[in-house]
Amino acid sequence: MALTPARTMPGVLELLPLDQIAFQRMLDTIRRNYERFGFLPIETPVIEHSDVLLTKSGGETERQVYFVQSTGALGAAAEKGGVPELALRFDLTVPLARYVAEHEHDLSFPFRRYQMQRVYRGERAQRGRFREFYQCDIDVIGKDSLSVRYDAEIPAVIYSVFRELNIGAFTIQLNNRKLMRGYFENLGVSDAEQQMLVLREVDKLDKRGADYVRETLTGDAFGLSAEVADKILAFVQVRSTSVSDAFAKLDALGSGSETFEQGRAELKEVLAMIRDFDVPETHFALNLSIARGLDYYTGTVYETTLNDHLGIGSICSGGRYENLAGQYTKSHLPGVGISIGLTRLYWQLRDAGLISTAQSTVDVLVTQMDAAQLPAYLTLATELRNAGIATEVVLEGSKLGKQFKYADRAGIRFVIVLGEDEIAKGVVTVKDLRREDQFEVARTELVKTLRVELAQADIGR
Amino acid sequence: MALTPARTMPGVLELLPLDQIAFQRMLDTIRRNYERFGFLPIETPVIEHSDVLLTKSGGETERQVYFVQSTGALGAAAEKGGVPELALRFDLTVPLARYVAEHEHDLSFPFRRYQMQRVYRGERAQRGRFREFYQCDIDVIGKDSLSVRYDAEIPAVIYSVFRELNIGAFTIQLNNRKLMRGYFENLGVSDAEQQMLVLREVDKLDKRGADYVRETLTGDAFGLSAEVADKILAFVQVRSTSVSDAFAKLDALGSGSETFEQGRAELKEVLAMIRDFDVPETHFALNLSIARGLDYYTGTVYETTLNDHLGIGSICSGGRYENLAGQYTKSHLPGVGISIGLTRLYWQLRDAGLISTAQSTVDVLVTQMDAAQLPAYLTLATELRNAGIATEVVLEGSKLGKQFKYADRAGIRFVIVLGEDEIAKGVVTVKDLRREDQFEVARTELVKTLRVELAQADIGR
Numbered sequence: 001m002a003l004t005p006a007r008t009m010p011g012v013l014e015l016l017p018l019d020q021i022a023f024q025r026m027l028d029t030i031r032r033n034y035e036r037f038g039f040l041p042i043e044t045p046v047i048e049h050s051d052v053l054l055t056k057s058g059g060e061t062e063r064q065v066y067f068v069q070s071t072g073a074l075g076a077a078a079e080k081g082g083v084p085e086l087a088l089r090f091d092l093t094v095p096l097a098r099y100v101a102e103h104e105h106d107l108s109f110p111f112r113r114y115q116m117q118r119v120y121r122g123e124r125a126q127r128g129r130f131r132e133f134y135q136c137d138i139d140v141i142g143k144d145s146l147s148v149r150y151d152a153e154i155p156a157v158i159y160s161v162f163r164e165l166n167i168g169a170f171t172i173q174l175n176n177r178k179l180m181r182g183y184f185e186n187l188g189v190s191d192a193e194q195q196m197l198v199l200r201e202v203d204k205l206d207k208r209g210a211d212y213v214r215e216t217l218t219g220d221a222f223g224l225s226a227e228v229a230d231k232i233l234a235f236v237q238v239r240s241t242s243v244s245d246a247f248a249k250l251d252a253l254g255s256g257s258e259t260f261e262q263g264r265a266e267l268k269e270v271l272a273m274i275r276d277f278d279v280p281e282t283h284f285a286l287n288l289s290i291a292r293g294l295d296y297y298t299g300t301v302y303e304t305t306l307n308d309h310l311g312i313g314s315i316c317s318g319g320r321y322e323n324l325a326g327q328y329t330k331s332h333l334p335g336v337g338i339s340i341g342l343t344r345l346y347w348q349l350r351d352a353g354l355i356s357t358a359q360s361t362v363d364v365l366v367t368q369m370d371a372a373q374l375p376a377y378l379t380l381a382t383e384l385r386n387a388g389i390a391t392e393v394v395l396e397g398s399k400l401g402k403q404f405k406y407a408d409r410a411g412i413r414f415v416i417v418l419g420e421d422e423i424a425k426g427v428v429t430v431k432d433l434r435r436e437d438q439f440e441v442a443r444t445e446l447v448k449t450l451r452v453e454l455a456q457a458d459i460g461r
Numbered sequence: 462m463a464l465t466p467a468r469t470m471p472g473v474l475e476l477l478p479l480d481q482i483a484f485q486r487m488l489d490t491i492r493r494n495y496e497r498f499g500f501l502p503i504e505t506p507v508i509e510h511s512d513v514l515l516t517k518s519g520g521e522t523e524r525q526v527y528f529v530q531s532t533g534a535l536g537a538a539a540e541k542g543g544v545p546e547l548a549l550r551f552d553l554t555v556p557l558a559r560y561v562a563e564h565e566h567d568l569s570f571p572f573r574r575y576q577m578q579r580v581y582r583g584e585r586a587q588r589g590r591f592r593e594f595y596q597c598d599i600d601v602i603g604k605d606s607l608s609v610r611y612d613a614e615i616p617a618v619i620y621s622v623f624r625e626l627n628i629g630a631f632t633i634q635l636n637n638r639k640l641m642r643g644y645f646e647n648l649g650v651s652d653a654e655q656q657m658l659v660l661r662e663v664d665k666l667d668k669r670g671a672d673y674v675r676e677t678l679t680g681d682a683f684g685l686s687a688e689v690a691d692k693i694l695a696f697v698q699v700r701s702t703s704v705s706d707a708f709a710k711l712d713a714l715g716s717g718s719e720t721f722e723q724g725r726a727e728l729k730e731v732l733a734m735i736r737d738f739d740v741p742e743t744h745f746a747l748n749l750s751i752a753r754g755l756d757y758y759t760g761t762v763y764e765t766t767l768n769d770h771l772g773i774g775s776i777c778s779g780g781r782y783e784n785l786a787g788q789y790t791k792s793h794l795p796g797v798g799i800s801i802g803l804t805r806l807y808w809q810l811r812d813a814g815l816i817s818t819a820q821s822t823v824d825v826l827v828t829q830m831d832a833a834q835l836p837a838y839l840t841l842a843t844e845l846r847n848a849g850i851a852t853e854v855v856l857e858g859s860k861l862g863k864q865f866k867y868a869d870r871a872g873i874r875f876v877i878v879l880g881e882d883e884i885a886k887g888v889v890t891v892k893d894l895r896r897e898d899q900f901e902v903a904r905t906e907l908v909k910t911l912r913v914e915l916a917q918a919d920i921g922r
Binding site for chain 1: 475482545547
């Protein structure tokens with residue numbers, strides 16, 4: 001029989017076990033912090049009805065959707081010229097909207113949910129673009145209304161997550177869509193479409209420089225006056241160094257429309273309250289260039305960047321939206337939330353050398369020095385496991401050196417050697433492969449000793 | 462705009478948050494036990510190349526496969542009359558085979574992996590049948606060979622998992638395909654296909670009774686002699702009550718072919734060694750009616766049943782196979798493993814009333830008695846969170862009674878009330894909604910007190 005080449009599809013990240021452990025630890029850290037802030041878990045099916053998924057999305061999203069058909073249905077849709085009935089979710093927000101609309105009467109509001117699952121996008125394959133990736137989302141959904149105070153809680157969660165992920169200094173950057181919209185309207189750029197085009201140009205500031213952007217904005221395509229272009233450029237370059245600096249810079253923008261003033265008031269309330277949440281002022285700042293999805297977010301918007309790796313871009317983004325599930329229910333459900341694209345983040349951090357290889361989840365390898373002692377090895381392993389110590393036993397005999405090499409390669413730190421002599425003396429020999437050290441310990445003290453060593457290692461992890 | 466009805470596709474299990482928490486606790490328990498036995502995590506993509514997924518599977522599996530096409534590729538395959546290039550995995554075994562073949566040179570053998578992910582089958586929708594469900598698998602894969610001792614370790618893991626899941630008394634039942642095959646060959650039923658048909662009849666024993674099955678086996682379809690039929694019926698009814706009973710019953714089968722004797726020797730070694738793994742003899746037994754997938758398993762086979770709920774069927778099954786990945790690699794990779802179909806198990810347990818509603822992951826709700834004190838509430842919450850206590854703060858004011866009702870409905874046990882008086886006195890009022898009790902505690906003692914209460918609750922969980 002000819003062999004089928006074993007391969008994954010392009011655009012997925014499949015990890016070797018030690019990398020998977022590092023990834024899993026990041027997932028666990030995020031989950032622990034989401035739970036600490038009182039968010040509740042939900043999971044939704046990967047497959048949804050196509051009409052449910054595609055109510056809101058524009059052309060681009062539709063081109064990226066993976067459709068699903070069971071064998072029986074294959075071709076039927078194509079013959080009818082239609083779209084298949086089922087598709088894979090491309091984010092966790094649309095499924096959340098469907099979930100809240102479907103289970104509305106069984107949920108308590110404000111509904112605080114976290115969801116950490118994979119999503120699918122049929123993107124063209126290229127380096128750093130994934131067709132399957134984890135999103136780790138939180139959202140707070142209100143019924144009818146939701147206080148802007150929840151907008152201040154979100155950065156507290158972000159701070160807690162990334163402090164514990166321990167991947168370097170970071171800054172949570174905030175803006176407000178009302179402030180931005182009001183400011184642009186004031187300058188005569190009131191069409192939403194045109195605002196978006198202007199912002200897209202402004203996005204090139206870092207790469208092309210202010211002169212290039214000013215020229216484009218005052219050119220034929222936009223036809224803005226030099227004064228308006230300068231005001232836009234000044235606005236989007238506002239950054240703050242502290243809450244009081246942010247207040248001063250917001251005040252310096254002058255007065256504006258009702259929308260503008262509402263945005264400014266919201267931003268001030270949010271910035272002041274983030275401080276009450278004990279987030280250090282070094283870790284959040286005003287950044288008036290942040291826009292996010294213009295058709296979706298309506299108030300506060302967030303991005304988070306690593307101070308020493310700005311090239312990685314935003315590692316956690318989101319914002320406030322007016323109505324989550326208008327396509328499914330007449331209930332008015334405002335919300336605020338963020339998403340961490342963990343697959344891409346992990347890949348970028350690894351690429352930048354910011355993730356060290358994980359130690360194995362296996363704490364101890366009990367070697368097989370003497371096959372006749374196997375029952376003793378198994379009893380020892382049971383004792384360790386009952387104490388919560390992850391233990392593997394070598395069940396197939398080989399040379400001790402080979403067993404040590406296996407442990408080393410597998411990232412297992414402690415190796416236990418137990419021969420007839422040791423059993424007679426009531427002791428156990430422990431090799432610490434990380435410290436390249438070896439010691440003898442009384443059999444009765446083994447669990448206690450290893451627990452202490454492993455607890456110390458956990459702190460250093 | 463007309464509303465789209467918010468609904469999931471049939472055949473999926475979507476849970477409300479408190480149920481999701483109960484489900485997640487089961488996943489965590491399984492994972493903790495898998496890790497305790499030294500299994501390493503892997504995750505594979507949901508989407509695989511169709512030719513990789515479908516090399517081995519027969520017609521039935523193919524009919525149940527979900528194929529995947531991005532928008533651009535839609536219809537193209539149908540026009541060519543072919544099968545789409547991509548499909549969703551229908552189990553975790555084929556992806557494991559592909560993974561091991563693909564990464565063979567980066568893995569250490571014996572390769573011990575666990576994998577807990579969802580799989581997809583386009584089954585006809587009916588009660589208790591799921592199109593999307595979790596499988597929680599472990600496998601040990603050897604290179605060239607794998608000692609039968611690993612077959613004895615698997616029941617130790619099963620025992621550890623289900624003891625901790627705490628869903629009632631259970632029995633791990635064992636058989637060996639070589640013993641079974643040898644016994645049938647001895648009786649002249651040597652064709653694998655015919656063996657399977659006979660076993661399918663024998664499976665009706667419980668429902669139709671021995672007379673019915675004997676009649677069928679001696680009838681035209683099978684044409685077996687009465688003596689052979691009786692021997693088959695006697696064989697498949699063998700059960701043991703202890704290891705020594707199992708040995709006696711295996712010996713009583715008389716002598717047989719080389720295959721038969723090899724199967725018997727393996728079973729004896731495995732049964733004796735399970736005891737060395739400290740699995741009580743009340744929790745495992747010989748059951749010579751167990752066959753599992755005849756084309757796949759080649760040695761030990763396992764099923765696990767709940768003693769008081771036999772109707773639920775096997776809650777954890779698996780066995781030994783000769784060669785994992787022959788379709789992808791020339792390497793010989795024998796293995797042994799099991800799978801827990803958690804979605805179905807959870808659904809069945811809940812249906813049978815064996816799962817109690819979970820307490821929330823949120824430990825504490827800090828109420829908002831006085832909006833002016835919000836900064837104090839936030840500081841208190843930060844303290845609790847830093848101590849690892851999951852805390853939600855009411856950010857939007859409402860009557861206290863309504864806030865209590867929210868906590869109660871959401872399954873949150875502790876509610877904290879903090880007014881001006883309490884702040885002045887340096888105390889906090891704690892309402893314990895489970896005990897319907899309320900007490901005052903010094904602010905400085907709050908973390909310690911709650912930690913003790915929550916640790917006790919954990920034990921009772």
